[in-house]
Amino acid sequence: MRLFFVNLGYALLLLNFILYALHYSKQTKVYKIFTGYIFVIVCVQIATYTCFRLYNNNLFLSHFYFIGQFIMLSLFYSKLVKGDFQKKVIRIGLILVLSTLVIQYTVKPELFLKFNLYEIFITSFLIIIYATFHFYNMLDEKKEFYFINMGVIMYLFGSTILFLVGNLTTNFSAKFSFITWTLNVVLYAIYQLFILYEWKVSFSKSKKEKVLE
């Protein structure tokens, strides 16, 4: 069951990466950044998988996942949102979070080997705020990256809590800790489905139309 969802998640992620990369050259900058985000996630997932096989421990890679996701999505939203205020908030947020994390890890390097609650919380929470900005902007404008935005909000709402309790679950017995991780994997697969749907709705047709023209 869990394995099925893990594989489904991976397969969808890979499919999304391929589909988004296909139209890469003809698209806007926002689209390119999002494709970059998928690429970063693919890299982290491959690294995670390899580390798991080689060392049976890949927890430290979660930091790359959170920070990579935060940087890429911050850039994505800073290009996507309208208005100077929102762009400024996103830029300042990015700088502040990265600098505080650098300070935290230099002061307490041992945090690197477990889930860093502050890191999980601040990166997810800021992305949720940015996604809300985008929803707010879309109230009276054209819907751009609408389903991706929905997916981001849903996934982050769910997964943030699961990651926050991550340090506790590492102490659970394997049987119980798997339950929370299966939940996370299911959420992840749903998130990827949203991204896939966005591609189908917004970008799959662009090529055909161009051929017709």
Added chain:
Amino acid sequence: MILKPIPEGEIVATVIFSCVSFLLMGLVLVLFFYYSRKKITQKELEKRDLEIQYQKEQLHAVIITQEEERKRIAQDLHDDISSKLNVVSLNCYLLNSPNLTEKETAEITDNIINLTAKALDNSRKIAHNLLPPVFEKFGLHAGVEELCEEFESSKAVKVQYTNEINFDKKDIDRHLHVFRILQELMNNSLRHGKATEIRIYFKDINGIATCNYEDNGIGFDDTKVADYKGLGMKNIDSRVSFLNGTIKISSQIDHGIAVSFTF
């Protein structure tokens, strides 16, 4: 398998972070709702302002048209009737004067009869222009037919008129608007468009009465239609909105104009 005991500090930290994150996410939700409402209300206000602005413009156009029409009627009365009646009254005074020969009396009476006839004829024409009696008596179809005949007989233009609708006489008030729109369009075609051919076609499309109007005049660039919206066009717009209909105007320079409106 022996479980490692979970340090209490870890649990407390987790609980605090979870609690704070839920709280803050709730706060984000509330703020989102608050600002969205504000934005939507503002948009609605803007929309209403626009509507009011539009209505004001329409009212303005109606008032100006009314004044223009009054001026025109005043001018018609003054030029065609008052002037003639003046001469008649002068002639009547002349009749009163003593020592008139029979021939002079006959001449003056002839004059009076002629002028009164002309004044009568003119007053009939003015009344006819204001509201054609044929339209009032026989409805829109006959009214438009007569309008077409008038245009054909008096000016260098060919009018082709086709009607597929049986107009109900109960709707004559609405039909008067249609008649006025056509009058305005035809006047425009002649005056501004220099058209030599006009086609009018009444058609029933899925139960909605539609009028198609075309001419072969000089036309205009319909991408800049806002620049061309003179008083007449505004008048047509407000008449169509009275009729709860829609209007579509398309035109190209040197390719005439095509207007289609529903009523």
